[in-house]
Amino acid sequence: MKQFYQSLYFTKMMFTLIIGLVVLFILAFVFPFLLGIAQLLFLIFCLMWLSDLLMLYRNKKGIFCRREVPERLSNGDENPISIYLENHFSFTVQLQIIDEIPFQFQKRDLLFTTNLKPAETQIVEYLLRPTKRGTYSFGAVNVFVKSPLGLIKRRFQFSQDKEVAVYPSFLQMRAYELMAISNRLTDLGVKKIRKIGQSQEFEQIRQYVQGDDVRTINWKATARRNDLMVNAFQEEKSQNIYSLIDKGRVMQMPFEGLSLLDYAINATLVLSNIAIYKQDKAGLITFSEKVGQTLMAEKRAGQMTKILDTLYNQKTRYQETDYEALYIHCKTYLRQRSLLLLYTNFETLTSMRRQLPYFRKIAKDHLLIIIFFENTELRALLEKPAKTTEEIYHKTIAEKYFYEKHQIVRELAQYGIQALLTAPQNLTISTVNKYLELKSRGMI
Structure with missing residues (x-):
């Protein structure tokens, strides 16, 4: 009843x-x-x-x-x-x-x-x-x-x-994987970049295409075919690609519901999958006030499952990040030159300069890419016209911080350290673009 x-x-x-x-x-x-x-x-x-x-x-x-x-x-x-x-x-x-x-x-x-x-x-x-x-x-x-x-x-x-x-976003990972398999990454916004670097392993002789290095022209084959022919070399593979994820308090800032840490985790998952598909080795290091989990770079079957399970348990630690501990860890465990994609965030030039000595030391042994985030709220404020004195004041302060973000990129470039400043929602596309660009230029 x-x-x-x-x-x-x-x-x-x-x-x-x-x-x-x-x-x-x-x-x-x-x-x-x-x-x-x-x-x-x-x-x-x-x-x-x-x-x-x-x-x-x-x-x-x-x-x-x-x-x-x-x-x-x-x-x-x-x-x-x-x-x-x-x-x-x-x-x-x-x-x-x-x-x-x-x-x-x-x-x-x-x-x-x-x-x-x-x-x-x-x-x-x-x-x-x-x-x-x-x-x-x-x-x-x-x-x-x-x-x-x-x-x-x-x-x-x-x-x-x-x-x-x-x-972490495995749906996004699968979408990029399918695009990579069918060579349609451009449909998702990834730029198509001509490979201008090369290894020493010969692959084939093919017809010249605009953008090819003229130094690779095969003059004997050109004379026989009465058409420009070039030597094609196999792309260098099996390079170490490490994603270094900062879990400090700066990564807790939310954008569109997701924290910066989650954006970095989703981008890492996609990039690692693309790297393994490109026959490179993908690895992972998490850190904050101390170094967290380390997953050595591999390309064997099951590596993506390990990366996915490792990323699932990552949480922000709300403490100041220790980059010295990261440098010591990289010096100890990463013996081979690798591409290091460091996901972090800097709001001011001063905060970056405090860590610059450690970035320079890491960059001596590896190709370091520092990836940090554009404040989309500041951009929206700058695009909005100021009408009152208070709004002018707020806009002036916003311009100062917006300018400092771009100044960080320029200062890092002075020391030979590459930096990528991107909006959180564009992080995955920008990161994959950067990886493919470096790979096409033979820098890794």
Whole structure:
């Protein structure tokens, strides 16, 4: 009986009819001829209510529902969730579906309405975009069924409690992987760069194309074919590519729901996958006030799984980053010259200069690329016209910090250290572009 009461809900139409009957009975005290009409309507109402109750409750399993959720969700991406519905009633029903999604999404208005004919099936689909890694718990799926009479609703509750892990953006990684396999990286914004570097391993003789190095022209083959022919060399492979991720407090700053750390993690996952596809070795180092986890560069099967599992557990440590510890660690463990992509952030030129000695020492042994973030809020403020004295003051301060970001890039370049300043949402594309550019120039 308790289960019956918990599943029974009254509709707005029922309350409207009850109010109308009450008003009619009140008017019957003033106009006695209305009493008979009110009693007849009340009888009809009771019969309709009982009929509605019988229609909804005589079939114990009138509705079947199943939520389909991926085994893992991709952080920062739109993940598809679907709800499968079957109508076992002998009449068309109106459905309201409320899914108890994890509290991290802070959504309390996830309501879907639909109609189902007898024996009909339907799939309701929606998207969820998580912004934090970790474990998310789904609750029950509540389906409220209303008959054609529309006086009451019956709730079917399908307890599908399920915990789903949110991993770094593997959907983005797969998208870039498919583009790389089909040589369509330009569709995602990655620049197509002609390879101007070369190794000493000969591959083939081919026709000259504008942009080829004239020093590779094969004059004998040119004379035989009466057309410019060049020697093509195999691309150098199996270089070490390390992603160095700063987990200090500067990486906690949020942009569009994701922290800078999560942007760096997503970019690292994509870049590592592209590097392995290009026959390079991908590795990983995390650090903050001390060096965290180190995954030595490899290209064997299973390396991406290790990288994904390692990145899943990374959290901001909210402390000042120790770059001296990073330099000592690199000096100790990275014996071969490697490409180091260091994800961090600097808001002022002074903060960068404090770490410059360590960057210069690392750059002596490796090709170091420092990747830090453009403050998109400052850019939006600069593009907005200033009308009051206060707005002019704010805009002047914003211009100072915006200028310092670009000054950091120029100062690092003076010491032969490459830097990449990018908006958080463009980090992955910019990083992959930089890697492909360096690889095409034979710098790694």
